[in-house]
Amino acid sequence: MDNKSGCFLFKCGGKKNKHVVESSENKIETSSALVKQSIEGDAYDYDLVVIGGGSGGLAAAKEATALGAKACVFDYVKPTPIGTKWGLGGTCVNVGCIPKKLMHQAALLGEAVEDAKAYGWQIPDAENVKHDWAAMREAVQNHIKSVNWVTRVELRDKKVEYINGYATFKDAHTLTATTKQGERTVTGKYILIAVGGRPRYPEIPGAVEYGITSDDLFSLENAPGKTLVVGAGYIGLECAGFLNGLGFDATVMVRSVLLRGFDQQMAKIIEDSMTNKGVKFLHRCLPKSVKKLPDNKLEVEWSNDKGESFTDTFDTLLLAVGRRALTKELNLENAGVVTVQDKIDAVNEQTNVPNVFAVGDVLLGKPELTPVAIHAGKLLARRLFGNSTLQMDYQNVATTVFTPLEYGCVGLSEEAAIEKYGADNIEVYHAYYKPTEFFIPQKPIAYCYLKVVASLEGDQKVLGMHIIGPQAGEMIQGFAAAVKCNLTMTTLMQTVGIHPTVAEEFTRVNITKRSGKDPNPQSCCS
Template identity: 75%
Template sequence: MASVFCFNNVIFRGVRNFRGNTFYAFKTVNTQIRNSSSAVNKSNNSYEYDLVVIGGGSGGLSAAKEATNLGAKVAVLDYVTPSPRGSKWGLGGTCVNVGCIPKKLMHQAALLGEAVKDAQSYGWQFPDAENISHSWDALRDAVQGHVKSVNWVTRVELRDKKVEYINGVGVFKDPFTVQTVTKQGERLLTAKYFLIAVGGRPRYPDIPGAIEYGISSDDIFSLPNEPGKTLVVGAGYIGLECAGFLRGLGYDATIMVRSVVLRGFDQQMAEVIAAEMQDKGVKFLHKCLPKAVEKLDDGKLKVTWVNAQKEEFNDVFDTVLFAIGRRALTRELDLAKAGVKVAGDGEKIDAVNEQTNVPHIYAVGDVLYKKPELTPVAIHAGRLLARRLFGDSTVNMDYENVATTVFSPLEYGCVGLSEEAATEKYGADNLEIYHGYYKPTEFFIPQRNISHCYLKVVALREGDQKVLGMHFIGPNAGEIIQGFAAAIKLNLTVQVLMNTVGIHPTIAEEFTRINVTKRSGKDPNPASCCS
């Protein structure tokens, strides 16, 4: 199958081989090819690399390593522009450095603080229990120590797999050439294929003082000083997770909510999470927008905001953390010079099976339009793409029914459709919503609050009732929902779920005992731990 396109007076003619790979020959029209001094001869279709990956995060690295396993010659370009506060980090991308990994470690630190309190109820004796305190400096240093070790291991792994790592920013010069500037000078890299995997960085609101005095998730995990009284602007999963572990570590935490909590997630579950966090001491400012951040003489930050009624308020904080979303780093790539189009939002790339409108240029991860912004998604998509380009595979990434977890103090794990999305797609009359509250055994003796331990199964009403979505709020939610994600991939039904024998006493077994529907109006609370 042939494809032809013209760019900058150059005609590219591509032909797919039996593996689905596209090979290009091209000629100029009334012009000469620039950069003729390049180390390769483009007209002979001889490229320096088989694959150049722009971005050293999870998705790009997984594609690079898999491609080398399949015999390809690969280079990875990666450079971290410091945050407005000067934070920077090593190879590995957002997840390793300023995302999933440090977040989970700090979440674990907060859970351990709660566990220390529970331990006394179980008979553990702490003579100085009243004097137990937490050190931000010790936690930060431990987290950063682990992150740096992962950076090093990643560098070594690339070297062992013979992936060339280039610490530089990649910018397109034409559809087959990327320019980078390193400490050694300027380089031009040509490749048969390019993979855009640059991810994104946090947004800041366009208000006075936001960039000058605020921080983001790029900064919180390496913050040199204790965060103290913190305002988190934004109620997505990053905002909730940061406020949750800060409160768990003993700091005053407030979340400013523009519209709704956890937009895009099941809203009933989101309300339960917000209520549970409030019980833990996190404050919420609903329907509010920040207007300005001002630094006072004592170094504290005065924040002014307005509510839905346009009433103005202010308060003083030690730290202001913005978690209002992230932007894809595509503008920095000069995509127009490669002919790559972006989606209607002006930032993300609307690719089909990771392939952009330029056939030999691909994209994975957070730069993709309307795809889950999750590390495992980027990793899997990158690996599958490499197998299609350099192996005999024809397997494409399946972006449906991807499980995820919000690491709030009481975790929320989900897979599949929310109740709202299922209603919109199938209609309320065609759905059966099973739900129930439950009592974690671990909560009994410490008499911890169980009022927010809740789960829901969204299913079709007819036949064996195919499961469309599963939602769980409780301890270890991520570990629990992972197995059910595989079951949903295999078309799990409510009948199968109810015929599955649970492991007792666990909280995962609650899904196998669920039998109350919202439509029935019955009490979803359990009569006992074994009911």
């Protein structure tokens, strides 16, 4: 081991590959009985065995076979308490990003029907336009099933073996799983844990029996009706947003703050914009129990921070109180893999066991985002089998919250920048703006807002960019590349915008919070 870099050198396919692990001073000791410190010369069924057929695991397996390795993927979906299950592809494809974005789009189209009238579109009987939940559900599920099928075909074409079974560790190189054909045992030179996570259920009477989660919502047979969403993270807010947009009564129960971990000024604007559209919020509240009534309605009891109790009836209780990594089910102790509160504290995707790696939502302190898992999986495969040394960079990863008005961000929040650099060492540029689309019909600009957090030194390196407005996700992607390239305010202000677009507002921002000047727009071209 190189004491300077904290690296192990393994031989793989005749090429030396470097895998960075924890430095020698804080390296976790692992029993030699559980782990072979050198794998050179050992024969295994596969070069890479992946546990989990989601985005990160599949990306790693496909990249590995492209580099000449022999790989297989174990994947099995345990049904939810109400029996929902799905196919190959993981959370994103089946019960996450993809169906969420499609339903978000469905809600936006409903709003567009109203907007169209102001542009001269004559829509007969527009006031009676109704949404058909069943038709939308079928379209969404048909798309998901097509992706499931394409994924299986792609694995076959890339010569990745797919094993439909729930794999657990027998030792650091051996996995066992029960399949339809019986018990299957395989060995792997390297093992990759990519099992992701599943929603948590609050420990209250009736939650598991009568509540649903995002694992169930997108394939729900019947329209959800009046819905209580418990949880104000991005999943809860996105679901409440599109449910409201589809015409359903939606209420969000907030334990503490909205969008914990995100910029809190932006979170407050998101709340205000959703309230303006009809979503209701219950602040400082916790659910206490759920009961099913004779008419199949759900009676939910909750209390606030003053100890007061309340009850109301709903058609659907959607639980969005967080997710847990699916590590406890893997028998990690048999391999010697250490976890921290269900998460794996890996260094450059390598666990404390040299031949066992992890990517995606199981990792401690890393962004729980599909593109992050995919990129990390590909880079890991290239290091293991392609003589690469390039490591995953988890800093400045852009993301978007797909609320009715989207919130896109990259880099530090204002709070995080103040904590890291001090309030006197940063500058916050901000502006309200009016998208051209908001002129006809006239819409309020109170919720269209952006800010750029920058260092005060030199050319003012950009530390974070945040924007709320239509198509925020599309905008922030391009600026994320600039931030990765050390964008400065000097460069941003010298960039010519595309007019009239929302993205150009970033190139025109020039008012600082410190100045106290009015950040509201004077005209469309100011």
